Amino acid sequence: MSTLEARVRESLGRRRSKLTVEQYSQFARRFEQFINKPPDALTPRDALAYIDSLIEAKRAPATIEWSVAALKRVYRACGLKQPFTADDIPKLPNIINRQAVLSIRDAQRLIYWARRNGSALEVLYLVMSTVYGLRRGELAQLRKANFAHNLSTVDINTLKHGQPRTHLIPEPLVVWLKVPLGTLKEIPDYSTTTLSLIYQEISEKAGHKRQYREGWHSIRRLLNTELLARGVPPHFVNSFMRWSAPRGDMTTRYFQMDEKAIDRRVFESHPLLEFWS
Numbered sequence: 001m002s003t004l005e006a007r008v009r010e011s012l013g014r015r016r017s018k019l020t021v022e023q024y025s026q027f028a029r030r031f032e033q034f035i036n037k038p039p040d041a042l043t044p045r046d047a048l049a050y051i052d053s054l055i056e057a058k059r060a061p062a063t064i065e066w067s068v069a070a071l072k073r074v075y076r077a078c079g080l081k082q083p084f085t086a087d088d089i090p091k092l093p094n095i096i097n098r099q100a101v102l103s104i105r106d107a108q109r110l111i112y113w114a115r116r117n118g119s120a121l122e123v124l125y126l127v128m129s130t131v132y133g134l135r136r137g138e139l140a141q142l143r144k145a146n147f148a149h150n151l152s153t154v155d156i157n158t159l160k161h162g163q164p165r166t167h168l169i170p171e172p173l174v175v176w177l178k179v180p181l182g183t184l185k186e187i188p189d190y191s192t193t194t195l196s197l198i199y200q201e202i203s204e205k206a207g208h209k210r211q212y213r214e215g216w217h218s219i220r221r222l223l224n225t226e227l228l229a230r231g232v233p234p235h236f237v238n239s240f241m242r243w244s245a246p247r248g249d250m251t252t253r254y255f256q257m258d259e260k261a262i263d264r265r266v267f268e269s270h271p272l273l274e275f276w277s
Contacts, residue, residue: 002028002029002032003032003038003039004028004029004031004032004039004074004078005025005028005029005032007028007039007077007078008024008025008027008028008073008074008077009021009025010077011073011076011077012024012077017137017141019137019140019141019192023070024070024073024074027067027070027074028074031050031070031071031074034049034050034053035049035050039078040078042075042078042080042083043083044081044083044084044088046083047071047075047083047084048083048084048088050067050071051064051067051068051071051090054067055090060213064090068084068089071083071084072084099213099217099218099221100210100211100212100213100214100215100218100221101218101221101222101225102214102218102219102221102222103222104222104226104271104272106208107130107219107222107271107272107275108272108275109206109207109208110126110130110202110203110206110208111126111130111272111275111276112206112275113202113205113206113207114126114202114206115176115276117205118202120179120180120183120184121180121184121187121188121198122198122201122202123176123179123180124142124177124180124181124184124187125139125195125198125202126202127173127176127177127276128142128154129216129219129220130219130223130272130275130276131170131173131270131272131273131276132154132156132167132240133219133220133223133224133240133241134156134216134220135216135217135220136192136195136196136199136215136216136217137192137195138156138157138158139195139216140189140190140191140192140194140195141157142187143186143187144181144184144186144187147169147177147181148169151169151173151174151177151178151181152168152169153166153167153168153169154166154167154169155167156242158242163239163242163243163244164242165239165240165242165259166259167240167259167263168260168263168264168267170267170273172273172276172277173273173276176276195216196215196216199215199216220241222271222272223241223270223271223272224237224241226271227240227266227269227270227271230269230271231269232265232266232269235257236257236262236265236266237266239257239259239262240262240263240266
């Protein structure tokens with residue numbers, strides 16, 4: 001393990017998820033190979049040169065944005081001043097509207113294929129994605145212990161500082177979860193890369209032509225968009241999708257309501273739940 005990677009791992013400690021530690025560690029290795037110098041010799045110019053290399057390589061704005069944040073973490077782990085000023089950070093286009101969003105029709109195609117031909121694991125992942133909008137990292141963390149023995153609830157451990165949530169499992173899903181949870185000795189400890197490949201395989205088998213950068217998160221975007229469009233209150237959607245309240249949004253931070261009641265309200269307007277019935 002490189003010195004820089006070791007420092008980053010130590011700075012993250014046990015306060016971050018395994019996935020987060022691995023992502024930043026891999027970044028530290030790439031950055032150290034790029035600069036080819038020891039951590040104590042780092043300068044702000046090294047960080048700027050790395051970002052410039054990404055821009056010249058025409059990397060996606062999201063990659064550049066994440067790399068800026070990762071470099072800040074690396075420099076902090078080395079006890080160095082932050083390498084960027086506000087003027088140094090590149091002005092990136094708004095990338096939100098460019099992200100792939102699955103249509104209801106395409107989601108229906110995936111679900112119907114899984115119901116007829118999907119393996120136990122493919123059905124499990126697709127249920128949890130299309131009903132609860134799990135990120136691929138949250139799918140990777142799923143274990144049988146997350147599910148109540150009577151399949152009445154499921155515990156979701158969130159990523160990106162979200163709110164852990166115990167969700168209700170509506171009756172139509174029980175039959176689709178019983179088989180995989182009864183068949184599998186345990187849900188495999190797959191990497192997020194493997195989860196992405198599983199999504200690609202499901203799409204290909206179902207005859208679905210994927211959009212550029214489409215993946216599990218595309219289903220999450222679909223759920224968020226459709227729930228709001230169908231009149232589900234934003235606070236309910238925020239809770240159901242397990243987001244933390246934005247800083248300064250006191251109405252969301254003060255909002256208190258029984259999570260089971262929120263789930264029931266969301267299920268009434270859920271765009272994909274009917275396809276599992």
